[in-house]
Amino acid sequence: MLELKNIHKTFNVGTINEKHALKGLNLVLEEGDFVTVIGGNGAGKSTMLNAIAGVWPVDEGAILIDGQDVTKLSEHKRAAFLGRVFQDPMNGTAATMNIEENLALANRRGNKRTLRAGIKASERDGYREMLATLGLGLEERMTSKVGLLSGGQRQALTLLMATLKKPKLLLLDEHTAALDPKTAAKVLETTEQIVQKHHLTTLMITHNMKDAIAHGNRLIMMMDGNIILDIKGEEKKKLTVEDLLHKFEEASGEAFASDKALLG
Amino acid sequence: MSIMNLIGAMPGTFAQGLIWGIMAIGVYITFRILDIADLTVDGTLCTGGAVCIMALMSGKNVWVALLLALIAGMLAGLATGFLHTFMGIPAILAGILTQLGLYSVNLKIMGKSNQAINVDQFDLLVSLRYIKGVSFVKNTLFIVSVLIIVLIVILYWFFGTELGSSIRATGCNAKMARAQGINTSFNRVLGLMISNGLVAFSGALLCQYQGFADINMGRGAIVIGLAAVIIGEAIFGKLFRNFGLKLLAVGLGSIIYYMVLQVVIWLGIDTDLLKLLSACVVAVFLAVPTLKSRYFAKPVKRGGDK
Numbered sequence: 001m002l003e004l005k006n007i008h009k010t011f012n013v014g015t016i017n018e019k020h021a022l023k024g025l026n027l028v029l030e031e032g033d034f035v036t037v038i039g040g041n042g043a044g045k046s047t048m049l050n051a052i053a054g055v056w057p058v059d060e061g062a063i064l065i066d067g068q069d070v071t072k073l074s075e076h077k078r079a080a081f082l083g084r085v086f087q088d089p090m091n092g093t094a095a096t097m098n099i100e101e102n103l104a105l106a107n108r109r110g111n112k113r114t115l116r117a118g119i120k121a122s123e124r125d126g127y128r129e130m131l132a133t134l135g136l137g138l139e140e141r142m143t144s145k146v147g148l149l150s151g152g153q154r155q156a157l158t159l160l161m162a163t164l165k166k167p168k169l170l171l172l173d174e175h176t177a178a179l180d181p182k183t184a185a186k187v188l189e190t191t192e193q194i195v196q197k198h199h200l201t202t203l204m205i206t207h208n209m210k211d212a213i214a215h216g217n218r219l220i221m222m223m224d225g226n227i228i229l230d231i232k233g234e235e236k237k238k239l240t241v242e243d244l245l246h247k248f249e250e251a252s253g254e255a256f257a258s259d260k261a262l263l264g
Numbered sequence: 265m266s267i268m269n270l271i272g273a274m275p276g277t278f279a280q281g282l283i284w285g286i287m288a289i290g291v292y293i294t295f296r297i298l299d300i301a302d303l304t305v306d307g308t309l310c311t312g313g314a315v316c317i318m319a320l321m322s323g324k325n326v327w328v329a330l331l332l333a334l335i336a337g338m339l340a341g342l343a344t345g346f347l348h349t350f351m352g353i354p355a356i357l358a359g360i361l362t363q364l365g366l367y368s369v370n371l372k373i374m375g376k377s378n379q380a381i382n383v384d385q386f387d388l389l390v391s392l393r394y395i396k397g398v399s400f401v402k403n404t405l406f407i408v409s410v411l412i413i414v415l416i417v418i419l420y421w422f423f424g425t426e427l428g429s430s431i432r433a434t435g436c437n438a439k440m441a442r443a444q445g446i447n448t449s450f451n452r453v454l455g456l457m458i459s460n461g462l463v464a465f466s467g468a469l470l471c472q473y474q475g476f477a478d479i480n481m482g483r484g485a486i487v488i489g490l491a492a493v494i495i496g497e498a499i500f501g502k503l504f505r506n507f508g509l510k511l512l513a514v515g516l517g518s519i520i521y522y523m524v525l526q527v528v529i530w531l532g533i534d535t536d537l538l539k540l541l542s543a544c545v546v547a548v549f550l551a552v553p554t555l556k557s558r559y560f561a562k563p564v565k566r567g568g569d570k
Contacts, residue, residue: 053443079445092443094436097429105433108426109445115422118429161444 001201002029002169007051007061021047023225025061029169029201036212037205038244039222040252045205048222049171052203054078066168080110083162083200085155085175092158095147099138099157102146103127106161130160134190152183156190163194170195172204176211188215209241219244223251270530275395275405277526281519282408283390283469284488286415288496288518289511290462291489297423298435298455303359304344305489307366308337308460309482312467314373317381317477326389330468337464338457340366345453370479380476388472404473411469412515415462420508422458431455463489484539487546492518494549 007025012018021044029035037045051058052065054075063071065081086092093102104119104127124142131139134156138149146154155175162170172191176184192215195202206212212219219236221229221244228251231239287309294302312333319329340362347358371377383391390404400406422428433441434451441448463485471477496510496517504513525542529535 074447075442076445076447079443082443084443086439086443091437091439094433094440096436097432101429105429105441105444105446108430111426111445113426113430113446115425115427118424118426 001031001033001066002027002052002203003062003064004028004048004052005062005064007048007063008059009047009051009056010059021225022051022058025051025226027220027227029203031201032199033218034195034200034202034216035204035218035220036216037203037220037222038207038209038212038248043222044225045222046173047225049084049173049203049205052169053082053084053171081168083165083167083170085158085162085170085172087174087177089151089154089158089178092161093146093154096145098143098145099131099149100124100127100142102157103130103161103164106164109165130164131157133193134160150183152179152187155179155183155187159187159191159194163198163200166198166200168201170200170202170204172202174205174207177207191215209244213239213241213244221248221251270526273526273530274523276392277522278519279390279392279395279404279408279473280470281522282405282412282515283466283473284522285466285492285515285518286408286412286469287463287466287485288489288492288514289412289415289419290459290466291486292493292511292514293419293455293459293462295490295493296435297432298452298459300348300355300435300452300456301359301486302341302344302456302459303356303486304340304362304366304456304460305359305463306482306485307363307370308340308463309467309470309485310370310477310479311336311340311366311373312464313471313477313481314370314379314467315464316468317379317471318373320381320386320388320472321379326387326472330389330465333468334461334465337467338461340464341457341460342453344460345456348456349449349452367479374477374479377479378476381472383475390469390473391475392473408469416508416511416515419511423507427454484542487539487542488518488521490550491521491542491546494546495520498549 004025004027007022008020009022010018010020025044025048027048037048039045050056052063054070054073054077058071061071062069065078070078070081084092094105097105100119104123107123128139128142131142136153136156138153138157146157149157159175175191176187179187188211191204194200202216204216217236218230218232219239220227220231229247287305291302291305294300315336316329316333319332320326324332343365344358344362347353347361348355351358353361381388383393390407392404394402394404423432430441430446431451431454433444433446434448435455438448441451467477467482470481493514494517496513496515499520500509500513500516504510525538528538528541533541
């Protein structure tokens with residue numbers, strides 16, 4: 001469903017802040033894969049998601065979604081294939097527009113924006129039903145401005161918007177990190193429900209190892225612009241936090257040793 | 265001057281406020297909807313006037329002249345939009361560049377810095393001579409009121425369409441807009457074109473109204489536009505929630521601005537100081553949100569989901 005071939009990306013080329021963020025990244029996702037992504041700060045997790053979403057062009061490599069080469073497509077064109085939820089709840093919705101308008105915008109993802117009505121009366125019932133499944137009472141507030149909602153509500157709404165038109169790939173960039181634990185758990189539960197219901201191919205970044213283990217059928221760990229660990233199938237099911245910590249230390253220990261070797 | 269003078273001047277002031285109200289609606293589209301302070305308008309207003317007056321003098325019908333002015337304004341908006349999106353120049357700077365360039369363009373359109381048009385020789389749509397003693401349907405107040413209402417209805421419809429909604433989303437949250445497949449660059453250009461088209465249309469009416477177009481007629485237009493937007497929001501903000509009514513509030517804000525200005529002039533203030541006064545008033549109002557949050561903010565408890 002998704003194929004990343006030898007992706008390279010360097011930021012601030014030629015300056016003191018130059019950072020080689022992705023170093024020949026390769027990844028293949030099968031249809032229906034739910035992959036959790038973990039790794040330290042600066043490992044390249046968000047950079048990978050941004051590369052897939054086309055926030056900026058990559059320096060090298062190719063990105064294929066469902067067999068189609070999207071490497072050269074602009075961000076808004078790629079959006080036709082992607083559902084995205086960001087870390088900051090403010091980022092995923094238009095605060096000055098109301099709930100149903102936001103959903104109507106999302107419902108037209110991938111379509112040409114015409115001079116037809118921005119939201120048709122017939123759409124509203126569908127939106128109301130979908131909002132009801134979130135269990136947040138948003139179905140009673142469809143004409144409220146999204147800016148009035150709490151972070152958790154906005155994140156749940158963004159999730160709904162990202163999946164309203166079934167995306168080929170769902171990108172979740174630490175979408176629960178800015179929420180309090182209770183809300184985060186609820187949003188994660190909603191995520192699981194939506195992903196299961198629509199059989200979505202999903203990439204989910206998280207800082208929480210427990211979440212990374214509990215969700216999805218595959219787990220990848222990133223470090224220094226590459227994937228250092230890829231666990232799937234039965235192995236993933238049996239994985240514990242201790243295992244993961246051990247592997248994490250192992251991987252970072254190796255990296256440390258190689259750094260040392262370089263310096264020595 | 266007696267109070268009668270002031271009252272006598274009010275219908276004219278009202279008409280002038282309405283004409284500038286169209287301009288202010290243009291400013292509203294960039295400033296509030298697209299979240300861009302577009303300085304192109306200082307030049308575009310004159311472009312509209314210049315194109316209109318030259319078209320009229322070459323024998324064109326007044327509606328054709330207005331249409332040409334509208335198109336010229338949209339081209340100016342296209343220029344700023346191109347500089348901003350394609351060339352990556354910050355919006356404010358892009359507007360200043362276009363505005364500066366338009367100074368020369370406007371001079372070339374008019375051939376000199378000032379062109380007058382005689383209401384007796386040309387069939388004008390509006391004029392300060394058509395305020396009193398003319399039939400109701402020919403009255404400038406009536407005509408401009410109708411025009412502004414028609415424009416508001418069209419804009420209300422447009423910003424409710426799929427395309428219009430996507431422009432609103434672009435201005436509110438470009439990141440979200442792109443994630444939802446919206447071409448934010450195209451939308452910014454389109455918004456700037458609509459805005460500047462309206463401003464030029466207003467300039468075209470203004471030159472007819474005052475009987476001349478002048479190279480300096482747009483100087484400080486952005487400030488007047490902002491003043492109208494802010495006054496409209498301050499007075500009618502609580503009352504008018506609907507988008508169409510918000511646009512109407514901007515038009516009314518412009519009328520109030522000109523009425524206050526007329527009173528100030530009537531009070532005998534040195535007219536050289538008017539622009540300084542306008543700038544100060546707008547500066548204070550633009551500072552209000554910041555000052556409010558800094559000095560009058562109530563401590564709010566950060567709340568999550570219950």
